Amino acid sequence: MTISPDYARAVAARVRAYYQTAEDDALARIIVALGRGLDLPDWQARKALDLTTVLRVIDEGLARLDDAAPELITRAVAEAYQAGTGAAWGEVRAAGALPIGGRRASRAVDVLAEDTVRALSGMRPRIIRAVSDVYQQVTADTAGQVLTGGQSRREAAYTAVREYARQGVRPFVDSSGRRWETGAYAEMATRTTAGQAAIAGHTDQLEVLGQDLVIVSTSPESCDLCGPWEGKVLSISGRSRGKASDGVRIAGTIASARSAGLQHPNCTHTVGLYLPGRTKPHTTTRDPEAYKVRQQQRAKERGIRQSKRDVLIAEETLGKDSPAAKAARVKLRGQQASFKAWREDHGRKDLAYRTSLTAR
Numbered sequence: 617m618t619i620s621p622d623y624a625r626a627v628a629a630r631v632r633a634y635y636q637t638a639e640d641d642a643l644a645r646i647i648v649a650l651g652r653g654l655d656l657p658d659w660q661a662r663k664a665l666d667l668t669t670v671l672r673v674i675d676e677g678l679a680r681l682d683d684a685a686p687e688l689i690t691r692a693v694a695e696a697y698q699a700g701t702g703a704a705w706g707e708v709r710a711a712g713a714l715p716i717g718g719r720r721a722s723r724a725v726d727v728l729a730e731d732t733v734r735a736l737s738g739m740r741p742r743i744i745r746a747v748s749d750v751y752q753q754v755t756a757d758t759a760g761q762v763l764t765g766g767q768s769r770r771e772a773a774y775t776a777v778r779e780y781a782r783q784g785v786r787p788f789v790d791s792s793g794r795r796w797e798t799g800a801y802a803e804m805a806t807r808t809t810a811g812q813a814a815i816a817g818h819t820d821q822l823e824v825l826g827q828d829l830v831i832v833s834t835s836p837e838s839c840d841l842c843g844p845w846e847g848k849v850l851s852i853s854g855r856s857r858g859k860a861s862d863g864v865r866i867a868g869t870i871a872s873a874r875s876a877g878l879q880h881p882n883c884t885h886t887v888g889l890y891l892p893g894r895t896k897p898h899t900t901t902r903d904p905e906a907y908k909v910r911q912q913q914r915a916k917e918r919g920i921r922q923s924k925r926d927v928l929i930a931e932e933t934l935g936k937d938s939p940a941a942k943a944a945r946v947k948l949r950g951q952q953a954s955f956k957a958w959r960e961d962h963g964r965k966d967l968a969y970r971t972s973l974t975a976r
Contacts, residue, residue: 627692628807631685633969635736636799638681642674642747644928647777650754651932654770663755667748674747678740686733689806693729696810700817707889708825725813732809736802739788743798750780774933774940781925808881815879815887819852819870822889828856830870832878833886834898836906841877842885847898848873849890862892909962916955917970923948924971 649670653659754776761772786795796804819830834846848867849860856866867873870887879885889895927948930941959966 625807627688627810628803629967629969631688631692631736631806632799632803633972634681634685634688635739635802636797636969636972638674638678639743639798640925641677642743643781643925645670645674646747646751646754647781647925647929647932650751650758650773650777654773654933659769660755660759663751667751670751671744671748675740675744678743682737682740685736685802689733689736689809690729692806692810693725693732693813696814697725697817700814700819701821703814704818704821704825704827704889708822708827711889711891711894725816728809728813728816732805735788735805739798739801742788746786754780770934774929777929777933778926781929782922804881811879811883818887823852827889827891828852829860829866829890829892830887831890831895831898832873833888835884838883838885839880839907841880842883845873845876845878845885850887860890860892864892864897909964913959913962913964914970916951916958917967920948920951920955920971923951 649666650663652666653662656662754773757776758769758772761767761775762769767775786797788796788798788801790796822828822830828851830850830852832845832848832850835842838846845867849864850873851857851866851869854869854871859865870878873879923944927941927944930938930944934940956966958964
């Protein structure tokens with residue numbers, strides 16, 4: 617039995633739903649608050665007064681999220697580590713190798729959980745700042761358009777809110793400079809951490825049981841970073857070098873492979889026990905088109921979520937019976953039908969939580 621970095625998909629989806637709902641709720645509150653009283657002459661002054669209330673309500677929701685997330689993440693990481701140790705025992709026994717050690721815990725796994733909880737908890741003030749900035753910018757842009765006579769206040773509010781909603785609340789910037797939406801980052805961080813914990817439990821236990829070699833699985837959806845490592849034999853500790861006793865080249869260590877891109881966030885590769893002369897080599901199944909299809913699905917999912925936001929924005933600023941709201945609903949239904957047909961054509965799962973604005 618192998619252990620995959622993708623082990624925690626279900627748990628990560630649940631964490632994403634929590635944070636994604638918080639982000640969607642924040643944007644919805646901005647839209648509703650800005651749409652209220654658009655026809656009143658003192659609209660801009662009223663919006664300035666409303667901001668404190670909007671931020672307080674959003675912060676209360678994020679506080680509840682911060683209270684719930686640590687237990688969920690810590691439990692997921694612990695369960696992943698235990699699953700990894702169990703998989704190692706199963707592999708060694710199935711191979712008929714004699715176990716020579718016992719279980720051991722890893723402080724590094726606790727650190728993984730703590731780092732993830734800290735990163736996600738740290739998004740709360742960032743989200744509040746981002747919401748405040750968007751709210752104030754939309755108010756100013758709307759007032760400015762009205763003063764120049766370019767648009768009515770409702771039209772200006774619709775244009776401004778739609779523009780900023782398309783950017784989303786993206787409070788986290790990773791080391792490569794990529795800006796993440798809240799839910800997507802929470803899912804990625806949880807999946808990656810739990811996956812690393814599962815692999816740590818697996819390799820820790822293999823090493824204790826007297827095994828030092830693993831082989832990297834194949835994955836049709838691999839990317840250019842991890843694809844070159846498919847079927848490679850790696851050393852857990854770094855003590856095994858050169859060639860194994862069956863002449864197979866040891867490509868490096870797990871640590872060096874990770875540094876080169878293997879098991880990056882959202883990677884689907886696994887590692888399994890390698891016994892020289894007994895483990896069959898893997899034949900690569902890499903399919904560049906499959907990776908492109910996965911990226912296409914995510915782009916389509918983001919598009920549907922944005923269209924749902926467009927419907928809400930048009931309804932709150934221009935009215936449910938406005939031409940823009942009707943057009944937004946027609947566009948959304950068309951996208952949903954097209955996406956359903958595309959998934960069926962490509963054999964892709966319907967990950968409904970990725971397109972829901974009310975997932976929980």
